[in-house]
Amino acid sequence: MPGCYTDLDLSPNPLELARQIRAAGAGYLDLTSSNPTQQGLLFPAEILQQAAEGYWATRRYQPDPRGNPHARAAIVDYYATRSPALALDPEAIFLTASTSEAYSLLFALLADPGDNLLAPCVTYPLFEYLAALRNIELRSYDLIEAEGWRIDADSLRVAADERTRGVLIISPHNPTGAIIDAALPALTQLGLPIICDEVFAPFHYAAPPAPPLAALHPELPVFTLNGISKLFALPDLKLGWIALNAAASHYAPRIELLNDTFLGANGLTQSLLPHLFAHGMPFVQQMIARVRRNIERACSLLHDHPYLHLHPPAGGYYLFPSVSGWDDEEALALHLINQGVLVHPGFYYGDVPGCHLLISALTDPQVFDVGLAILADHKRW
Template sequence: MTFSQRTNWNTEESALARAHRTRVQAGLPVADLTASNPTRCGFSYDVQLLAALTDAKALDYDPQPLGLLHTREAVCKYYADHGVTIPPERVVLTTSTSEAYSFLFKLLCDPGSEIVVPLPGYPLFDFLAVLDDVRVKAVRLVYDHGWQIEPEGFRRALTPETRAIVLVHPNNPTGHFTKTWEAEELAMMCRERGIALIVDEVFLDYAFSAEKAVSFAVGLEGIDLYVVSGLSKIAGLPQMKAAWVVATGPNAGQAMERLEVIADTFLSMNAPVQGAIPNWIAGRKAIQREIGERVKANLAVLDKQLGAIPAVRRLEVEGGWYAVLRIPALQTDEMTVLRLLERGVWVHPGYFFGMDEAGWLVISLLGPVEEFRTGVRVLVDYFRTHQGDNNCLPEVEAQL
């Protein structure tokens, strides 16, 4: 049998995944510093949260391609809370941000078209793009007293085949919020080339300082801009599969007409979740506050313990729930992760997010505080014992 080349992936279990599975199956302790699912991190959800799914109105099948009007109005209310006015006719509901990206790739790209994405970044775009016959070109962020976009790197990546630049605001895993000057530089490129800007804002509400949490939904002059977000992070509900796209810019009307046809082709958003979304958006503040407090507490624990070992540095983070560590590049990150796993700690190697093969670890700040404290203690002890006395730590204030 012949399968599509777009699904010609290597599906063999990686050495890291196999080692982790073996340890868990053996019943050995693992302090998980990769946790990304808030529903499994001990947070207190409203006991009435699921009641919104039982509304009898969900028995009436009303196949609205863009999503039910009152649900889209609830999304608009979310942006109004961020000081941005969005009409509901500029919103289309999707079952996930992954589906939102797929809709946008179908809208903007032909087979062989290109999108430009920053690295480090979450390892998702490659799979989504391949499934829509789109090519991904990566541009590295730079670190110089904080993460930054390098405009010239983006300019060099653009070709006649480029259809969109994709940003994550704040970035995952670096926690970098796109600054005003960076947005203006990218907008200039988009205007010059006639291409779109796609901005993923799922972590927008988890800024460490409120003034940074400015939504791109306000738009940028003269460019077509699409904001992607959803309840996975906004309400800590990844299992509910609820997301959306907001379209702004000079061609937003035409874009929405086409997105409506795309959405109508799939009609994927189910009625009970659509009916519940307004309640979940309205009640998001409690879980956001709890997650925010946990992330800040874990970050404080991390910084305190790292103070005892200068060979490992925590890079600046402005939001989200991850931290990037710069470690001595004396062996591959995969080997470091395996050695830490042997001691009962599970972390991400930097290359998982597109960093180099050595010198980087990424840890989640989402897990329970005591488990996090234990994991960081073991991590610090490992580097103190094995790599703490070396003077070979590369400078981080340089291009990754």
């Protein structure tokens, strides 16, 4: 059957089958959720209600391929408060339905079928599907685990060739939490456009907040991606954005055409954005506190653990500990679901040496503490 991902095996994998069996029986503790709305982190409904009131009274469909001007102005103001501040032109901001859609538009902007983009290994597993939609090759560059998962500049240079059209960067990184805190000479040397995903920007732990990469690399075209699904825990309200720095401004007319093709950003949600920035930050602080509390608990429970090795992440909201004594990540995850704890095996995020697990520090603290205690006390590693 030709078409969408022709030969892709869509049958559930062994861990999903084991999870289903466990769900129908003894149950399990889920340490993998990245859905704030399922973990007791609900953006205050009254702020959303107040924000929406004006919309119903004045509702008209006035599509703008860049997006609602008030929403874009609020985004400009937000980046002016970041450290270091990033000055943006409201005409160089494009509102999309999500950061995932933003990636897809940028892949179409930058690459033709057969071209390639450089992506980190490990990474959260979205890019391969988006690249397949456009017949674009993804080439991996390495992250060095022993050095806090910093980007391996040599592997970045080696991965690039004459058909490389851009570099994907996630900072804070999912799943390792690594933050890029200074300009990378290898990026400047390559001179390629950068797509920087900073959806986890508010979440920092062992390092200061992530600086906007566009502020570190003003000489390169940088497309900054962000949205409300992580920042305000509103994944259901579907809003993301692409912000172009001055060096990327010449791409604006083509992004306008691409965004106009779908006009995917929801009018109501766009209209809410200024109110979310004005009133939502106390809630963002609560989320940050939740994630910090869980990371601290995990670090203290796993301190000097003989088999589970956790280094405090710079940021983000995941933990990606390495495990000694196992070399088969799937067998390990199956073993743990049979003990009543669901974690993701590291290979869901790419192929790196050693054995890793993913744990979400967004998890409801009651579930997190019990699940982590089971992992920490477990004798059969």
